[in-house]
Amino acid sequence: MEHHKNQPSTVILVTGARGQIGTELVAALRKVYGRKQVIATDLHDAAAIPDQQRPYHQLNVLDKDDLESLVVTYGVTQIYHLAATLSAKGEEAPLKAWHLNMQSLLNILEVAKDHKLDKVFWPSSIAVFGPSTARKISPQDALLDPQTVYGISKEAGEQWCAYYREHYGLDVRSLRYPGLISYSAPAGGGTTDYAVAIFHEALQNGSYECYLNPDTALPMMYMDDAVRATLELMNAPKEALKERGAYNIGALSFTPAELAIALKMHIPDFTISYNADKRQSIANSWPAGVDDAVARHDWNWQPEYDLTAMTKDMFDHLEPVYKNSNAATMS
Numbered sequence: 622m623e624h625h626k627n628q629p630s631t632v633i634l635v636t637g638a639r640g641q642i643g644t645e646l647v648a649a650l651r652k653v654y655g656r657k658q659v660i661a662t663d664l665h666d667a668a669a670i671p672d673q674q675r676p677y678h679q680l681n682v683l684d685k686d687d688l689e690s691l692v693v694t695y696g697v698t699q700i701y702h703l704a705a706t707l708s709a710k711g712e713e714a715p716l717k718a719w720h721l722n723m724q725s726l727l728n729i730l731e732v733a734k735d736h737k738l739d740k741v742f743w744p745s746s747i748a749v750f751g752p753s754t755a756r757k758i759s760p761q762d763a764l765l766d767p768q769t770v771y772g773i774s775k776e777a778g779e780q781w782c783a784y785y786r787e788h789y790g791l792d793v794r795s796l797r798y799p800g801l802i803s804y805s806a807p808a809g810g811g812t813t814d815y816a817v818a819i820f821h822e823a824l825q826n827g828s829y830e831c832y833l834n835p836d837t838a839l840p841m842m843y844m845d846d847a848v849r850a851t852l853e854l855m856n857a858p859k860e861a862l863k864e865r866g867a868y869n870i871g872a873l874s875f876t877p878a879e880l881a882i883a884l885k886m887h888i889p890d891f892t893i894s895y896n897a898d899k900r901q902s903i904a905n906s907w908p909a910g911v912d913d914a915v916a917r918h919d920w921n922w923q924p925e926y927d928l929t930a931m932t933k934d935m936f937d938h939l940e941p942v943y944k945n946s947n948a949a950t951m952s
């Protein structure tokens with residue numbers, strides 16, 4: 622990607638920068654805008670962060686004063702707000718998840734409004750859908766009836782983003798991410814995490830016990846596509862973006878059994894077993910896929926990775942890691 626020489630004043634703050642999405646999005650944003658233009662923030666202690674991953678600040682995004690002071694100090698012009706509690710973890714402490722997900726978003730929106738930021742990105746999720754949506758493929762304008770506190774916070778968040786857009790002219794943009802698959806940082810606390818864990822367990826132990834049933838199809842996406850979607854949405858002309866809520870974006874839809882077959886192409890002896898837990902009922906409330914025709918129309922969304930390409934890329938990146946660490950353990 623080219624460095625945008627015509628945008629010298631863009632300064633981006635990313636929350637949740639050490640998470641599954643943040644790790645890759647920060648790297649992608651720094652390629653476009655330059656390292657120093659992207660301020661990474663998360664809960665981790667700044668002392669532990671290597672120089673090449675700075676600028677980095679420890680930030681609890683529930684602390685609005687700290688957030689505001691970073692925005693002022695750095696002259697921040699855009700925020701990507703990724704910090705959140707995901708679906709499965711949220712069910713363990715619903716009020717805590719609600720507080721984190723909602724209050725942090727409201728802090729970001731308020732600071733963005735008060736300091737007249739250019740743009741805000743905030744991710745919504747397939748968790749906004751519930752039992753009333755079409756099981757196979759959920760339309761953009763489905764009735765939202767989320768069954769998890771995470772999903773309720775995403776539905777309410779979509780409304781708050783629209784409110785700030787309509788009442789204060791804030792340019793806030795949003796995507797409904799499907800389950801995201803990546804090798805750089807672990808997924809955490811979600812219902813779709815099995816699709817990441819399976820690679821690590823397969824390479825480490827040759828087997829995986831899945832907490833979802835074999836035929837549970839869910840919408841998924843490779844991280845490269847998700848990062849590209851995010852950058853493309855944020856760079857799209859404002860007039861083209863007609864969707865009031867967050868855009869559906871689709872790429873993959875597969876079941877654990879189908880992913881296991883794709884993985885066997887690389888690890889022929891791999892075995893999978895199934896032992897469904899509480900996450901099964903969350904997965905049952907979500908559709909198998911989403912209709913993303915509106916995103917394709919408004920800002921030309923196109924996924925690139927299918928199941929075969931995603932599985933190969935995950936394997937190619939993770940196999941050397943485990944080969945080296947298995948060799949080190951045996952010697």
Ligand code: SER
Pocket residue numbers: 707708709745746747748771798799800801810811812813814
């Ligand atoms: N990956 C998320 C989860 O499982 C869905 O947005 O919670």
